[in-house]
Amino acid sequence: MHENEQVAQVPVLIVGLDRNDPQFVYQMTELANLAEANGMQVVDQLTQKLERPVASTYFGKGKVEELKDAVAYHQVNMVVANDELSPSQIRNLETMTGATIMDRTALILDIFASRAQTRMAKLQVNMAQLQYQLPRLRTSLNIRLDQQTGGGGGGFTSRGAGETKLETNRRTIEHQIAMIKKEIVEIQSDEQIRRAHRTKQAIKNVALVGYTNAGKSTIMNQLVQRFGENESKTVFQADMLFATLETAVRKINLPDNQSFLLSDTVGFVSKLPHNLVAAFRATLAEAANADLLLQIVDYSDEHYPDMMATTAQTLKEIGVTDMPMITIYNKADLRPDTSYPDRDGDTLIVSAQDTASIDLLVDVVKQHVFDDLSEATVLIPFNQGEIVSDLNEQASILATEYTENGTQLRVSLTPLQVKRYAEFIVD
Template sequence: MTKQNTTIFDTKATALAADEQFRPGEQDGYDGEQYDREDRAALRRVAGLSTELEDITEVEYRQLRLERVVLAAVWTDGSQEEADNSMRELAALAETAGSTVLAGVVQRRTHPDASTYLGKGKAQELRDIVIAEGADTVIADTELTPSQRRALEDVVKVKVIDRTALILDIFAQHAKSKEGKAQVELAQMQYLLPRLRGWGESMSRQAGGQVGAGQGMGSRGPGETKIELDRRRINQRMAKLRREIKDMKTGRDTRRLARKANAVPSVAIAGYTNAGKSSLLNRLTDAGVLVQNQLFATLDPTVRRAETEDGRVYTLADTVGFVRQLPTQLVEAFRSTLEEVGDADLLLHVVDGSHPDPEGQISAVRAVLADVDAADVKEIIVVNKADAADPEVLDRLRRHEKHSVIVSARTGEGLDELRALIAEELPRPTIDVDVLLPYDRGDLVSRLHDEADVISSEHTQDGTHVKARVHPDLASELAAYAA
């Protein structure tokens, strides 16, 4: 059955700005010092200055440029509300990348057309919409095969990109650290490699040896085509990026091991993009990281120090946000960064309580966490944006997710309850020790007060008599001083 219906909805109202209470600069609450905002806003795109060729066959070799776009999606299963939510998310992604969304088209089909994604008739209708709206780009709400993209471009006569290319473009814009830039470049090349294609002279063999000087001996042979040369160079660059990322991972692993050696518990903040993870980090630690009503505003992990009410030190790590259909290339490229989540003692899974489908967000995040071997980390569901959410939705989430807390990073609601829950869930020392420490081992006394639960401490003639509950590593060092 291939019955087809087309639904067109106007998206001229900004998808991100529709959430009025979370507009940057217009909040009544506190989001921390915005150290990166000026840098992020210092460079703006200027439309209409492009001198690129209009030959559609060159799209793979042009810089991704999003200006006036029309969205297209095939709705194969689920409810219409789910399909509309997916399109709204695609519109928000497009706006984050710097484009203006003019219209959206959703087609009901049992499966996407193998040739043109939408089907030839509907693709022609899409072409009419592109002309009427004056669009220069079509964005598909899934990852297209290279042949689907070329065939759809041949019909609509403008550039066609897919959801994966769009997300990669956003990551490329927002990557700031050396590691983040390397991870994004690796993901882009993994995406580009199977999509390279040649035409004209790029399919001819390259001459070698001394043929350029008129001497043919030693130069006769098949040589490389330009597309083969491009593939080889991309593979070489990918190998180099993997080595660089591996080296940078070593440094982060060293810092993580140092924290573990000092028995500092770690808490990771993860969740759907734009759920308010960075706002929560700022509230809990005064980290001063960028907070912006924008998808994938945070790419580089931030680790900050925090303390429980009873003085126990722990670390909080902010991570990259997730999204439905997160490209596999990005999951693979950011695997080393996402290991911060897998190695954490506790996971704060932040959910946007004001989103139309928070349960869908939770499922999408848990699917990615399973991919990076972080599904077994102890989890607290933190339902954020409570001040903007429907109370019935909050009640439903609290019933479904037993280990959850309702907060608002903007107003501060529920943060005391969250801090208490973190303190309760953090791992505590488990080994009882009774030691007499000489006065020249003040370092061990200091460590006991920093890392252990001290039950009693008394200064005697022979040293400091301490009863405490400690971690295994510290217990082994204290064994020689048992009282």
């Protein structure tokens, strides 16, 4: 029975305006994938070439008639648009077609709401939803408000009560947004304290970024299972859009005693709603504060150049620019014409499931994040053994010798560690 429920998806039509955007065909394919990720079945699509949307109806008059006929023919109750629509466009299209109109923004917000697990993610999605609803109160909440107040029929008294209820609802939503922002700031403050602590420990931070479902979580889990402090601390991974909304941070301990923190961030998608980008800015702070970015690309998808363009645009929107980045073309095992692992400078071709690919990735990461290491000899008095312990945990020990004056270590140190242990350096 459960399997049958999974198959019984909601039938929908998808529609879009082609404004000579070279990514339009891909965006419509992606819209279909997003709809499927939200439990919908796309039965048909309608598109129209226009320089700009019609202000009142999105489509031109003839295409709206065609959409109305398609709704009746396919017997669907919902239409999903590729753009964010205005309240009047939604209202007019619903009146003219008899179907519920959902725009791309509402669709993505729905998906994010169903995926959010942590308190932070739920707050971020909730805030974006409320910000989306605010200018659409008359359109999307009118019926709901009538139901809540038991209203029925028209008349001046009923309409006045509705207006009052709408204003009350507007103030309620604005208050909710303010409260959510306050709680996000509090959580963000805790995250900043944790990041400051990690910076003080001189631990490098590497962040995975890229398109949704490119394999970021898979690569993270491979590294955690082989080099993590706790191999059970893997993150959720699945062949689905936006499987991960939370930023997970794991410590990776390499065999040579070098270690770094690896962050898995929320995946990107084209035309990601601005409210959502703003809401998730705190979550994406791990990328903004990283020493190195690993851009994961689904090399098996023919649209991967479009996905890379989207990633670049989203990083720019959250203020991540001019940061060292390795581009990793993943899922090479799904391309019979490609050999892997392979490297060309800071570009890798890999399969996350392949051990040799992970080894190559680790080698390239090490070359980047530990390129500022310098060798030094330190002499630690016996009564300061905790420093020896710290170095054993945080640095690569090349040689150890016990002298009459203390423990002498030959170590590789970061610039911050050189400053921290300067008084013990003997050469």
